[in-house]
Amino acid sequence: QPGCLQYGHSGLVDLRTALEHSCNIFFYDVGRRLGVDTFSAMAQQLGLAAPTGVEVAEARGRLTWSSDGNYQAGLTLMAAIGQGNTAVTPLQLAAYAATLANYGQRPALHYADRAVSAATGETLWQYTPTFTAVQGGEAVFGPIRDGMKRMAQTTRVLREAPVVCAAKTGSPQLADTLPGGSHYVNSVLIGYAPADDPQIAVAVVLEYGGGGANAAPILRAVLDAVFGV
Incomplete structure (x- = not known):
């Protein structure tokens, strides 16, 4: 029975606040209501596992x-926060960030923009x-962008960046267990900047x-x- 860890919020939580404070319980419940096949299909449209x-070759x-x-019901909750059987590449995460920055326009990626004769x-x-x-436009992607902008402001190192950025962190666990029984964790972050006029998208x-x-x-x-001066 997963519970809310209360990272800096209380009471009712909307999408923006859930993104700002990484509220897992919000996404567990949204994922449970949608069903894993529904949100995985949308994740694929956004560039993950695509x-x-x-x-x-990639x-x-x-x-x-x-x-x-x-598959079992609990896997839906894990997948709703990017875990479960989910495995995606850094480049797919960058495409995902760019899609959010572009209000749902997912770019085809290339390693170079031109070739020049030496x-x-x-x-x-x-x-x-x-x-x-x-599909979605401002009505769907606007609140997500706002929540990611708010999330970046909770982290001092990003809050003091030369431009305002939008970001979202993730901590996907690995199956390997540590001696105490806990799991190894990867550190994942997507972002784009400037938040209100994106020029770059990044995955770490x-x-x-x-x-x-x-x-x-x-x-x-x-x-x-x-962007530094």
Whole structure:
């Protein structure tokens, strides 16, 4: 019976507050009401466990479905916070962040935007940006963006960045157990900046990195490098 850990909030919790304070119980319950197949299908539309568009072979990853051989009701709750059978790549997480930043327009990703002849300087190839639309628009993605903006302000290292950013941390556990019976944890973070006029989207994954907040200094380093004066 999962319970609320009360990270800085009390009373009724809406989506914005749940994102701001990483309220697992909110997402457990929303996931239970939706059903795992419904939210996994949306996660795939948003870029998770889906081809990114890059020019080389890539890991596809997987989501959690009711048809999985090990499925039981509790797995729905785990999958609702990105665990369960879910396994996605850092590049898919970056595409996910970009989709949220673009109000549901998921970009095809590329490792380069052009190829230039070393001999002549002529542009031999340049990609044309393409997007896959995810339905929802401002009504759906506006509150998510607002919650991610609020979440970034709870972390000093991001609050003091050269631009206001939007971010969301994650702490997916691994099956391996520590001597005391607890689990190893990866540190995961997605974000984009500036929050109200996005120019970059970022994903940070630290294997065995502990809580998601441990990835925030890496996002801050990226923000300093891109937007610092």
